Amino acid sequence: MTKSSTGGELHEGPPDTKLDKHVLSVAGVVVLGAIMSILDVTVVSVAQNTFQETFDTNAAGAAWTMTGYTLALAAVIPLSSWAAARFGTKKVYLTSLVLFVIGSALCALAWNIGSLVAFRVVQGLGGGLLMPIGMMILTKAAGPERVGSVMAVLGIPMLLGPIGGPILGGLLIEKASWHWVFLINVPIGIVAMIYAWIVLRDDGETTRPTIDFVGLLLLSPGLALFLYGISSSAEAGTFIDAKVLSTAIVGALLIAGFIFHALRAKNPLLDLRLFKNRTLTIAVITMTLFMIAFFGASLLYPQYFIGVRGESTLMAGLLLAPQGLGAMLTMPIAGQLTDKMGPGKFVLSGIVLIFLGIGYFVFLGADTPYWAVCIALFVQGLGMGMTMMPIMSAALATLSNKQVPDGSTLVNVVQQTASSIGTAVISVVLATMFNKHAESLVAIGSNAAPEKYAEGVKAGLLPPQPPAQWFDWAAEAFGTTFIVATVLIALTIIPAFFLPRKKIESPLVEEDVDRAPTFMH
Template structure:
């Protein structure tokens, strides 16, 4: 391998877009952290009913095990750029892993729902930094010529988390106990800590910047309040509720205040001047629409299989496997080719495939063939693998080394916000569609206890017409997801359709990429 002191621009010939052994080692570190952070969200979602039974709480109380984690992520992600500059990416990444592992172990020891929520917050404070810091490490290690390839590697846990989570969660709860939903992170986390200690290189220099306290006091609570309001809509069943509007509006005002402050500050917590970069702006808009549609739809698939078709959590997870297989087939190819010919063509083709796959579910019924549904999920998976990571590549490939921390933080803020909005919007629309259906159907689809069903239905066979009506409600909700996917075509049309030119300066190229010796 070329010595780290050799300037990147000194090499003759076309740049190499292949991932060498050293970059793959670094990628392995980041993927381990991402797997824990992302899987934990979907695995815990499967355990909601178990938490209600174990701790004697209701659905709203159990939901705080997810909400608390999400709010902790939102609060800590904006700090990632400053923390990387102040302490170095290796130290911050290791600290995040340690915090996440400690939080996981504490969650397994929880004695009531309050303690579990508190420990989930600790876990979220660690997990919130794993993805943005990991993206910084990978992007700098690979350099602009190989961003697409490394993003494809990082995309595997991001895309497969919603699919593997229900399978893993179902297995752990059915075969072991709810404690293992969290305990499984401990051995994986210890391996990741040891691996990171030896594989990651210490940053050669840190800039020791002072923290932007005004920006921090505006953005972190602003994001947390906004996402809390949005996520509360699922429980409220509507967006027109004081519980939803009050925190969401206060959060939006704080975020607007941060934008005003950041554009006038010399050293803001997050440099929003990056939006002057046209490619970054188009990629962020594309990513926002894509994330809203993708995470919203991810909520619907398992609910349909469980609530309408009567499948177990484990079976529902296995039925979603074709989507993951499709993504795994196209993602590595799209990553490598994006580095060579740009993201535009792949993203547009991927969105069309996703629209076709999700469009099939618009016509879903109570007895639609699993062959058709699994085929549609496979097609959608092919599209997913060609969409998400090329968009992220477009967002980061034109940035200089000094801009990567802010760019990575910005991408993760957008991802977290858009995924929360998507889940909330789709949940509210589904609940509305189910409420407009025959009495008792919402209770049946939601797996409500039999004694809470309407009088006359308790102990009686559920009419077939109810499940058909439920399927129609899901189909109507999938229409929204398909429309959002189609709308992504508009900004995606403006993504580069040729190789993205690097924005690295001579100074950036003279710096060594961060790789293992």
């Protein structure tokens, strides 16, 4: 029997890593919220052409339906830790669900592109808190000794979102209308709200921390401006662009100002002193490199299937299914064993599998057999299931309950930033590769937007059928871009090598003992 310094009994014998009924119920609530938030990003990406036609706008105008959502996420995520301490995780989570559902319903009622972008911002303000608050709730409910297992549950929507989004988006747009891209969230959100109200427990006594206004004025706009600048590089096709550089640099300076402020403030908006924790620091570095490579590569697959191979959006999503199947096989096992053996071995093994999977696409051609592509995606998926969530559990498992809100917020800020950087880097590299053979873009246009290609043929500007060589050039551009993703994954091995390779000990301290009856079962 183990006792705290205050005499409270903590547990008897070795800690139980099995997830009990209450923790699984809490995980169900959080997963529902995560599914809505993550799927919404990929589903809306599929609808970009539809938005252009429906609202009579160009690609840049339609892209704001994604940019506005991302900027709202960036602005609100830093508030997660303070909001949880001030109002309690249950109230904040329910409020986020309500805001997200209201935003979704309003998006379906949009009458022009401006109103749709505005309502997407409302949706993003709710969606931005779902993941960090959900991670706080899950981590506290499971306790440090089960964080790997519970993070594996949360990882399912995180890995399957980029796969399920195109499938769902394609079905909704083809079989119903664009309105259902947003309306689908309403019934799911209502179920999630009722479920959360019943299952989630009040935090008990909450504190009344004063909000760090200086930190808020530095970090939220800084993060939003930086991500906007980075995201703009995808449209510009280069990082050396006035709009890209001006906004990204201003954002980076504001973030630097926040770092300077946070390391000196008594109660900063986000406690960066957590980086004194060696395991968390290594995990965050590993996660940053991994997210850049993962989200960058994820951008390429559907573009290749649709643009080079001429597949529909729905078929492109189905071709990505082997990656999801691979992740579903290894993720639960890696999650449970991470709690018992530490994350190091699994993360390293997973990165090697991802390296092999992504590495195959370096040799991509215009007629690469689909069976080989599916095998490579399956191997990559096996690695994904062994990598993403063990890294997250390594970041959070060494934190006390008091540190979890800041740790969860930090992880989500890193995720959002790294995914935006990854998407931007890969987009710019791909654009550069296409510029070597501009005809390859015309070939992709013939498959991705055949009606526009037909207009060019009718006007006498394009041949009736694009030459096969153009498609070879397009495939070569994708293959070269995959080299960058492969190198980034290889670099991830360096910090991953220093992750713990034995069970992470629970940092149970006296303030956690006081909370144990609420969160530990």
